[in-house]
Amino acid sequence: MRLLKTWLALVVILGGCSTTASRDDTSAFLAPHLRLDLPRPAEMGRSIEAVQMLTAHHDGKTYAFEAHLSITPERVLLVGVDGMGQRIMTVTWRDSSVTVESSPHLPKEFQPGAMLADIAVLYWPETLMRKTLAAAGATLTVDEKSRSVTADGKEILHADYRSGSAQPWTGGLQYRNLAWGYDIDVETIQVQQ
Numbered sequence: 001m002r003l004l005k006t007w008l009a010l011v012v013i014l015g016g017c018s019t020t021a022s023r024d025d026t027s028a029f030l031a032p033h034l035r036l037d038l039p040r041p042a043e044m045g046r047s048i049e050a051v052q053m054l055t056a057h058h059d060g061k062t063y064a065f066e067a068h069l070s071i072t073p074e075r076v077l078l079v080g081v082d083g084m085g086q087r088i089m090t091v092t093w094r095d096s097s098v099t100v101e102s103s104p105h106l107p108k109e110f111q112p113g114a115m116l117a118d119i120a121v122l123y124w125p126e127t128l129m130r131k132t133l134a135a136a137g138a139t140l141t142v143d144e145k146s147r148s149v150t151a152d153g154k155e156i157l158h159a160d161y162r163s164g165s166a167q168p169w170t171g172g173l174q175y176r177n178l179a180w181g182y183d184i185d186v187e188t189i190q191v192q193q
Contacts, residue, residue: 026098030117030149031156031179036136038116039124040095042073049191050169058182069119078115080106091116114180121149122159122175123168154178 026038048071056063065088070077076093088106092099093116100112121129121140126147130140138151145164149157156179163171169190176183 026093026096028098028113028117028120029111030114030121030136030138030177031151034136034138034151034156034179036117036120036132038093038098038120039128039132041071041076041093042095043128044071044073044124047072048169051189051191053187055185056182057184076116076119078112078119111180114177118157118175118177118184121157122147122173126165 026040027035028038030036048069050069052067052069054065054067056065064083066081068077068079068081074094076091078089078091078093079087080089082088086103088103089112090101091112098113098116102112106112120132124132126140126142133140133149136151138149138156141148141150142165144166145161147157147159147161147165148155157175157177159165159173159175161168161171161173169188172185172187174183174185
């Protein structure tokens with residue numbers, strides 16, 4: 001029921017004030033010095049529909065929001081809604097472009113481009129992300145319950161999966177983007193397989 005109310009609120013406010021930026025570039029910064037060429041949506045290898053509850057911590061502040069993540073071979077759609085039911089961002093990532101609509105309610109500490117890089121590292125297939133990160137000068141380390149990215153001898157992202165890295169769409173994870181200085185707890189419910 002809560003999910004239905006949230007989505008109804010989302011529909012009502014979609015016409016609200018926002019800033020739209022579109023670019024014919026599918027790269028994103030995982031760290032200030034680490035630009036990734038994002039994989040194509042189809043390289044996920046399957047379609048995913050998931051709802052995530054995120055609690056983000058940055059510079060002593062805590063933010064909570066809900067995200068709807070839809071991945072198809074044609075595009076990735078990420079919609080973020082704050083605790084008041086206000087849409088804070090909509091990100092559409094296609095093979096050749098990324099479009100970001102952000103509301104003034106999106107905390108300035110969170111950059112949708114960095115979130116896309118995080119999502120790719122956390123969820124896209126391990127083999128693909130190893131190649132993608134290697135091309136950017138970084139290394140991916142994976143074990144049963146975690147993923148870690150290092151560049152220039154420093155860890156820049158670390159994720160611990162409560163259900164195991166082989167099952168990232170079930171349960172939760174906690175990750176830290178050390179380069180940008182935030183950590184996020186994620187609870188995921190896959191609503192369609």
